[in-house]
Amino acid sequence: MMIEKLNQIIQEFEEFEREGKKELKNFIEALSFSEMLWNVRQIAHEALKDMSSNKSIVIAKNIKIKDLEKIIREENLFYKNFRNKENIYIYPSAENVLFDVVFVDDISQKSDTYRPFLSIRTSEKKYQAYYRLNEATTKEGAYKIQKHLQQVVQGDIGGIGALQPRRVSGFYNTKYEPNFFIRTLSLQENYIDTESILKIVYNSEKRLIEAQKREKSVIIQKASKNTNTKHYNDFIDADRSVQDMKYVHYLITVGKSDEEIEEILIAETDVEERKRNAKYYIKHSIEKAKAYRGGV
Numbered sequence: 354m355m356i357e358k359l360n361q362i363i364q365e366f367e368e369f370e371r372e373g374k375k376e377l378k379n380f381i382e383a384l385s386f387s388e389m390l391w392n393v394r395q396i397a398h399e400a401l402k403d404m405s406s407n408k409s410i411v412i413a414k415n416i417k418i419k420d421l422e423k424i425i426r427e428e429n430l431f432y433k434n435f436r437n438k439e440n441i442y443i444y445p446s447a448e449n450v451l452f453d454v455v456f457v458d459d460i461s462q463k464s465d466t467y468r469p470f471l472s473i474r475t476s477e478k479k480y481q482a483y484y485r486l487n488e489a490t491t492k493e494g495a496y497k498i499q500k501h502l503q504q505v506v507q508g509d510i511g512g513i514g515a516l517q518p519r520r521v522s523g524f525y526n527t528k529y530e531p532n533f534f535i536r537t538l539s540l541q542e543n544y545i546d547t548e549s550i551l552k553i554v555y556n557s558e559k560r561l562i563e564a565q566k567r568e569k570s571v572i573i574q575k576a577s578k579n580t581n582t583k584h585y586n587d588f589i590d591a592d593r594s595v596q597d598m599k600y601v602h603y604l605i606t607v608g609k610s611d612e613e614i615e616e617i618l619i620a621e622t623d624v625e626e627r628k629r630n631a632k633y634y635i636k637h638s639i640e641k642a643k644a645y646r647g648g649v
Contacts, residue, residue: 369525370431372534376523379537381421383471387454388489390415390446393424394518398438398527415446421521431524438527442518451489455499455545456519457482458512464505467550468543473522476533481519482506488547492516497554498545569620582607585621593627601635601642611639 393416397408413424421443425431433439445452460472460482469482484502486495495515503510525532583603590596597618604614615635618624628634 366432366435369435369534373431373523376536377422377425377521379540380471380473380522381418383537383540384418384454384483386485387418388451389418389449389453391418391421391443392416392446393421394442394444395428395430395433396440396442398440401440401528415448418443434524434527438525438532440527441521441524443521444518445516447516449492452492452495452515453486453489455484455486455495455502455515456517457484457499457502457506457508458517458519459509460506461508467502467505467545468541469539470541470543472538473520474536474538475520475526476529480538482508484545485543486547487544490547490551494547494551498547498550501550501554501557585618597622597624597638598642601638602645605639605642611636614639 392411393413394409394411400408412428413420416424425441430439430441434441445454457469458481459479460469467484470485471483473481475481484498486498490498492515496513499515499517500513502508503513520526520535522535522537524535526535585596585600588596588599588603590599600618600622601614604617609617615632618635619631624634625631
């Protein structure tokens, strides 16, 4: 009985490995044009839901995508995925200066303007997409393009970053039961014009900055309508944190809400430049001021 069970497992693994190699070959060939360097990561099944378990190791660094098959063979990753539920990921190396591929996770909306050259199916309803750039860009440029694409195709906003890990075709996604076999869904000769999409992104950022400036101006104008209202520069102090606190006390005294205090400080001061997390700093300052005043 045990021998029959063992033979069954062996047969299932051989079928899995045979199909996996086909999918892996398609995956590697699709990315073979890329000049980028990649890292390979192995993540244990239990770590998918609890990354604090630290059951994740980088098994290869700074490799060309054509060398992925060799790494998988040498590390016996098909077997580890099949028997031990080790999940296999790749992600761009931090050594990359230029990026010729942009990745978006969990796309849910098709776009006629931006079409991936490679998409893989990672579950019944989830897909990962690769977009080929006609001209390589910097890490910052790749990040901006990725963020824009995420908004257009409604990708996972949590999967942000040019170095974001992504799954490999030909392996099981053990996050689901039964385990889902990852397949290459489509291969197309699609490109994204790097210069055009970055121009769209920069124009969008410019409009956002202008809108924020207008919003600040409105807040200042509203405050200026009351001739009895004092402003930040009325509380000059060599220590800017002390000046912040004096102004917060004053704003509380004249009956401003926490939200109004936050808006006024951001509008009238350079707190966003001075403090890494300005909103937290303002909130903490308000709490300190109220505590000093006896909870008022």
